[in-house]
Amino acid sequence: MTDLLASIEGSALAVWTRESPSIWAYSTILTLHTFGLAIVAGANAVIDFRLLGVAPRIPVAALGPLFPIMWWAFALNFVTGILLFMADATTKAGQRVFYVKLAMIALAFLVTLAVAKSLRRDADAIAAAIPANLRMLAMLSLLLWTAAIVAGRLLAYQ
Amino acid sequence: MTSLDPLVQWLQATQLSLWINQSTWVWPLCETLHFIGLSLLLGVTGFFDLRLIGFFKRVSVAAAKDLMPLALIGFAINAATGAVFLIGLPGQYVHNRVWWFKLGFILLAGVNALLYETRLSARVLALAPGEDTPGTVKLIGLVSLVSWLAVLYCGRMLPFLGDAF
Numbered sequence: 001m002t003d004l005l006a007s008i009e010g011s012a013l014a015v016w017t018r019e020s021p022s023i024w025a026y027s028t029i030l031t032l033h034t035f036g037l038a039i040v041a042g043a044n045a046v047i048d049f050r051l052l053g054v055a056p057r058i059p060v061a062a063l064g065p066l067f068p069i070m071w072w073a074f075a076l077n078f079v080t081g082i083l084l085f086m087a088d089a090t091t092k093a094g095q096r097v098f099y100v101k102l103a104m105i106a107l108a109f110l111v112t113l114a115v116a117k118s119l120r121r122d123a124d125a126i127a128a129a130i131p132a133n134l135r136m137l138a139m140l141s142l143l144l145w146t147a148a149i150v151a152g153r154l155l156a157y158q
Numbered sequence: 159m160t161s162l163d164p165l166v167q168w169l170q171a172t173q174l175s176l177w178i179n180q181s182t183w184v185w186p187l188c189e190t191l192h193f194i195g196l197s198l199l200l201g202v203t204g205f206f207d208l209r210l211i212g213f214f215k216r217v218s219v220a221a222a223k224d225l226m227p228l229a230l231i232g233f234a235i236n237a238a239t240g241a242v243f244l245i246g247l248p249g250q251y252v253h254n255r256v257w258w259f260k261l262g263f264i265l266l267a268g269v270n271a272l273l274y275e276t277r278l279s280a281r282v283l284a285l286a287p288g289e290d291t292p293g294t295v296k297l298i299g300l301v302s303l304v305s306w307l308a309v310l311y312c313g314r315m316l317p318f319l320g321d322a323f
Contacts, residue, residue, distance in 0.1 A: 023318070023319075026318075027315060027317075027318035027319075030314065031311060031314040031315055034193075034310065034314045035307070035310065035311075037193070037197065038196055038197050038200040038201065038310060039200070039201070039204075041194075041197035041201065042197045042198065042199075042200045042201020042202070042204060042205075043201055043204075043205070044201070045197065045198055045201045045202070045228070046201050046202060046205050046225060049225065049228060050225075054224070054225060054228065055221060055222070055224035055225045056224075057218065057220065057221035057224055058217050058221045058222065058224070058225075059216055059217065059221075059287070061216075062214060062216035062217045062287075063214075063217075065213070065214065066205070145197075146194060149190065149193050149194055149197065150190050150194075152193075153186065153189055153190040153193055154186060154190065156186075156189075157185075157186040157189075
């Protein structure tokens with residue numbers, strides 16, 4: 001395992017990400033990761049707060065186009081996240097909070113998928129009143145994406 | 159901005175600044191809150207700006223505006239935690255050009271929002287769902303969106319651009 005991590009960290013791509021003096025290497029990858037997180041967590045917050053009763057004049061069905069924006073931002077963070085991991089693989093793999101972050105993201109992603117599915121499938125019912133289980137998913141989504149941000153941030157301090 | 163050095167030195171010597179630097183948890187906590195705040199701020203203003211620009215037309219501008227208190231909460235969190243960073247390490251920011259760009263973009267977003275609120279908002283709030291916004295309002299939305307993205311860019315790139323780290 002240690003050998004594998006070390007070889008990942010020593011790969012040309014990882015070395016470039018970590019050590020290139022180019023503005024397009026580490027700093028831009030990290031910045032793109034931050035843009036992605038703002039879009040994913042921010043768009044999720046808009047949807048979740050609406051489902052929890054904030055801004056009730058917004059038709060829930062009209063929020064549908066936010067999902068593709070989130071999927072693209074999530075894909076951006078998947079790719080930039082892998083690059084950031086590769087650049088620092090041995091350290092990251094040794095940090096417990098890194099696994100907490102991955103778990104939070106996996107759970108948050110599943111919950112967001114469930115919300116998206118529910119909005120598509122139960123559009124008519126939701127337009128009348130937001131079902132309790134959907135509110136629960138919205139609350140979970142808010143908590144999990146927040147937890148993912150917290151874990152991600154704390155990675156820098158261990 | 160070496161002319162601000164006396165202020166930097168004074169800030170750095172305050173009890174508050176010492177406390178921020180000596181604590182192991184204040185800085186990480188504030189950084190974490192700063193990221194939560196920026197997500198809330200960018201998510202909500204981004205959505206509102208996109209509506210002003212002409213997306214999400216099924217949502218009336220008035221309805222989209224009901225989310226704005228959340229953006230203000232995000233901004234308040236980030237102004238407060240940003241102040242902690244500035245008090246903690248004033249030189250790191252004041253001597254970095256990119257930090258001034260960041261402040262400039264925050265100011266631009268603020269002036270832009272004020273212009274919208276005082277000159278255009280009343281007319282736009284009367285629009286029904288599905289109705290398009292006038293060109294000036296689209297421009298306001300675009301300026302806001304670009305400004306906040308630039309704020310994020312400058313903030314994240316602060317340690318890499320500029321000259322104070």
